[in-house]
Amino acid sequence: MADTRAKYRTEIQQMMFVSGETGDVSSETTTMIENIVQQQVWEMLRRATDLAARRGVRTISTDDLIFLIRHDKAKVSRLLTFLSWKDVRKSAKDSDEKGGGGGDAGGVDDFDLAANDPTLGTGPSVGTRNSKNKKAKVGLPWDVSSFYSEQVPEREDEEDEEAEEMNAATLQRLKQADERTKGMNAEEYLHFSECRQASFTFRKGKRFREWAGFGAVTDSKPNDDIVDILGFLTYEIVTLLTEEALEVKAAEDALKRESGGDEEKRGRKRRREPGLFDPPEEARTPVGPKHIQEAYRRLQKPDLKSRYMHHIPKGNWRRPLKLI
Template sequence: MASTYEYRYSQEISQMMFVFADLSDPHPDVVKLVEDIVRSQVLELIIQSRALSQRRGSRFVNAEDLIFLIRDDRAKVNRLKTYLSWKDVRKNAKDSEGGDAAAAGPEEEGADAVPKTRAKKIRLPWEISTVFTEHLVSNAAEEDEEDEEDVEALEESLQRLKDADEATRKMTRDEYVHYSECRQASFTFRKAKKFREFINAGAYLDGKPNDDMIDILGFLAFEVVRELCEGALKIKQQIEEQTEEKKRGLGREKRLRSGNAQARAGLVERSSRLVDGKDGASENIGDAEARQGVMGTSADRSGMTTSASTPALNLHENIGRASSPQAPQAMRASPSRADHDESCTLFTMPPIKTSGLDLSHIQEAFARLQRKRPALGVGGGGISGGLRRTKYRII
């Protein structure tokens, strides 16, 4: 009997989607699809990081192998470094609250409190600034200054806080409590064992992944959910705009056809009256009005006004409007009416915009993230062109 896959993070992913996409109750199939994509991304990270460790002659995968795979996304690397540095600060602060603080004296405790609570600067092996670090004299003043990476990470963090503030500005107290609980959703926080079972790392790694690797994988899984939700929302918005534009085009075409049909009917009616001799005195005027109805123009729109020296024209227009049953409708159907009124009539309800995400939105968002790398590469001998087999891209 084939064993069915057990989805373990449905609740956490639903909470993340509520924060990123404002979905209070996402469809279960959408949540399962997101979890499948997250698991495939994490497994791809493990497989490619293991290949990197084998290239450098090591059996075990470390944190630098995982970070090296996302080195092209500088913003994500900066966020990850900030996350790891403050994780180390919290760990040291928790350790300092134990027996070390009780055993140390007042002077030693005050002296050791500053470095333990300061965020450690994480340097990566492939960075140019770390090649000759052991030969450089450390300068405390330079270490305290914020570098460009810290500024970028801070700006993005402030932008996210601003977006969260805009989303929660009109929330009630209960809604804000629920939102704050959903923001704490995580794949690995107090769930390390559950995450190890989720990725089944023993089938891909020789050794057991350490805590730093689990935290990095959990952070990257969280980023995958965020990018999928943001991409799906953009796709959904584009589809809604295209649908609305299509409705507007159909409405304008319908109004144009209706106006032309009414003008033709008026022309036929006036022609029949002219043949019968009922309206022979106004032949030229009736033809001019019919032409104006076909062309969809009016005297007010073209900036022309009727002079007071032609009272016969105004008198004939009033008589023609009263005698024609279709003319009042043509006068009412003005092209300057709002476009959204076309979808809302006397017997129809206004269109309701759905706020949910479909499977197609998530799939298209994932496909666009995979298509970020170009499929065309450089062939042999420096000749450009030709299809190149691309890897499964890590988001």
């Protein structure tokens, strides 16, 4: 278990680097992030198990996990895109093994395995679309279209409308990645590309099952899709924590610049202006545990609809953990 934690600390550092952190993150910070991610995974498994029990089954399904994040349309859209391309890659691999990879079937070699999902955080590469393989649309049982036996034919521009509506966060991440990699040389960009492949689950399925609490939190035996979804969601959690912690640190640094430094130095001497050969600010001070704590507190802040009638005393009532 200790080896697994050490391995995940490396994965977390790589995820944080892709998300904007450039400093050497301390082990205390990565351990805190790992504990938060593990707590979130346990809560997801517990709630998914309760949903499965309501349906009268003991095994959780992919719909149970997606249902937990149904209110975050952008995240659901990215997850469904990831699952769709995963299915395309699996189908192409099966056709290639049956001898159809060299012709019109389009085998695994037709995929650009170096190109990851646009979200910069979906674990292993799932390939890109080509003319031989079409991305399947993943339906959800609570979609309005599933209420009727007759299905409306899909329009050619329907996918573009969904992407424009739900994938604003994805486009923002692509823009940030473009800005970060603009001045990189070939070696630095290669390291950045390797960090994009960081995952809690890729080629670590057995370790992840033990770490996630399968057999302890839930008796359900996960299939590959369940593990892949959890791998996607854990990457999203680390990304959100890092981006929020960077905003916390940026606000703190701005306050220090306005006030002229720390309180003990205030009034004794004027803060020295940055010199020509000073290292970048972000390279000197990476995010620390206090920034992660504040970021987690902000992400746990309840939505406005959850605060309705919050002023009424509720005795020993405790607000449930919010999934991020």
